[in-house]
Amino acid sequence: MPALQLSRARLPATTTIDVLDAYGDSRQQAIAAERALTVYLNKREIVTLMTLGDDPEALVVGYLRNQGLLRRAEDLLAVQVDWEVESAAVVTDYLPDDLDNRLSTRTVTTGCGQGTVFGKLLEQTSLSALPETPLAQSTLYQLLTNLNTYNETYRSAGAVHGCALCHQSRVLDFVEDVGRHNAVDTLAGHQWLNQAESSSADIFYTTGRLTSEMVLKVAQMGISVLVSRSGVTQKGVELAERFGVMLIARAKGKNFQAINTANRLTLDAIPAKPPSARTSKEAGI
Incomplete structure (x- = not known):
């Protein structure tokens, strides 16, 4: 060949470019x-x-x-x-x-x-069974912390989305582009062009919404855990259930919303609830 x-x-x-800021500078x-x-x-x-x-x-x-x-x-x-x-x-x-x-x-x-x-x-689309990748809450928190150092273009210029291939809390590959789909497509290209670097990836992170197309693309890459700081759509959930993808939406700080976990998420680092989130019983009322 x-x-x-x-x-x-x-x-x-x-x-x-030259800009004029709010102070007139x-x-x-x-x-x-x-x-x-x-x-x-x-x-x-x-x-x-x-x-x-x-x-x-x-x-x-x-x-x-x-x-x-x-x-x-x-x-x-x-x-x-x-x-x-x-x-x-x-x-x-x-x-x-x-x-x-x-x-x-x-x-x-x-x-x-x-x-x-x-x-x-x-x-x-017909996919072979995806791996049932487990995820610990503590690992998720560490991954989110590690990702904070990778968004160089966003920090300097804004106006971009970021996506990452990860192995548990380790970031293997990170890409930014003007659209989230460009970023995920680039990572899919990396999987083929630089196979050794991403062969152990088991978690996909995106700053964008968890839509049907995002779930489909990640499932095609053979990854069954999809994490985002943004929200999820109805069709995204339907495809996640169809393909066996666990969704972790609105993942910021110590907060997240896990969907289609299939008993793969271990809650080993549950934070204390803020007063506004406590039930009357928990607050002793």
Whole structure:
């Protein structure tokens, strides 16, 4: 099998502009980059993504993987990104037989303008049984603490979402992009392009909402624990129950909402309830 031809077209995630602050002072401020990248699969135009541009090859591979347009990493022959023409050319020796039908049927999801599922991926996806990964409350708290040091672009510029592949409380890989789906797609690309680095991942973290598309993408990556500081949608819960994914929503500080735990969550670090959260009986009234 020939070696994969892979460009290295990484660009800075931020740029700087002049701003006027509330005190009337002018200063330089970092802002998130936003670049258009049109993806071509064997010369077929697939989609245009808006991205930071700091890891375009992994983003493109992960996007095509999560849309079911790539079957396996070994089918990839070339991924070439050219920012002068804002395009990514992907060459593969495999194309789905029903590619035209898939491209003609699209579901626009809640992905902040970029969420699209081709064909009937949400309904037709069939996955092998996911691992029943256990999680301790204390491990979750430690993971949330560890994640605080990884959001470099958000801290300097804002306007981005972050996603991470984790093994219990250890962060294996962290990605930021202008959309949460870009971030999860980039991590899916990393799984294929840098397999050894993420092979032990058993928890996925995102700053975005736990929607049906997010649950589907994480399940496709073989991960059964999905953690977010944001909330969850009805369809997200339905797919989590279907695929066996435990959801940990609104995970901030010592708070969280666990859904579809299937007895996999161990409550070994229960915090004291604040007075406002106590029942009358607990408060001695």
